[in-house]
Amino acid sequence: MRLIYLRMIRLRGNPHELALGAAFGIGVGMMPIVPFHMIVALAIAFFFRASKIAAMAGTWICNPFTIYPIYKYGYKIGVIILDFDRHARFLMPVTEAIGRGNYLQATQIILSDGGIALATFLFGGFVLGLIFSVLSYFLSFYFFKSLIAWRTSRKPIKA
Numbered sequence: 001m002r003l004i005y006l007r008m009i010r011l012r013g014n015p016h017e018l019a020l021g022a023a024f025g026i027g028v029g030m031m032p033i034v035p036f037h038m039i040v041a042l043a044i045a046f047f048f049r050a051s052k053i054a055a056m057a058g059t060w061i062c063n064p065f066t067i068y069p070i071y072k073y074g075y076k077i078g079v080i081i082l083d084f085d086r087h088a089r090f091l092m093p094v095t096e097a098i099g100r101g102n103y104l105q106a107t108q109i110i111l112s113d114g115g116i117a118l119a120t121f122l123f124g125g126f127v128l129g130l131i132f133s134v135l136s137y138f139l140s141f142y143f144f145k146s147l148i149a150w151r152t153s154r155k156p157i158k159a
Contacts, residue, residue, distance in 0.1 A: 025058020078124025
């Protein structure tokens, strides 16, 4: 935790670039594209001239502890918006595979069930990512702005 803290306070750039990178990373981290999170976040950050390091770090929102609720609620949001069968027993094998840590099997189940299931996961993940990325932009902007102000207010220690 200390290493992550030290790396965060050492990030350089203006608050907008850093916050935008973090927001892109968190938004992409909510999408059900597990093996490609960092690559997609890096490409988006490069295109929008945001912080690449903050974008890649933002994808860590999707980790073994958070992937289950992210997929579950992303799927539920997709079901509501796309009006897919809410009582489908499709989610159970996916969540069981995720619970066992077998993300490849979960991806295979999603892909094998057809286009509507894939669209449900992708659309739900996109909406969830959009919500969390907007919130994280403002929180990150405030955090990085405060961090830069704190860094500049410190006087160098002279030996």
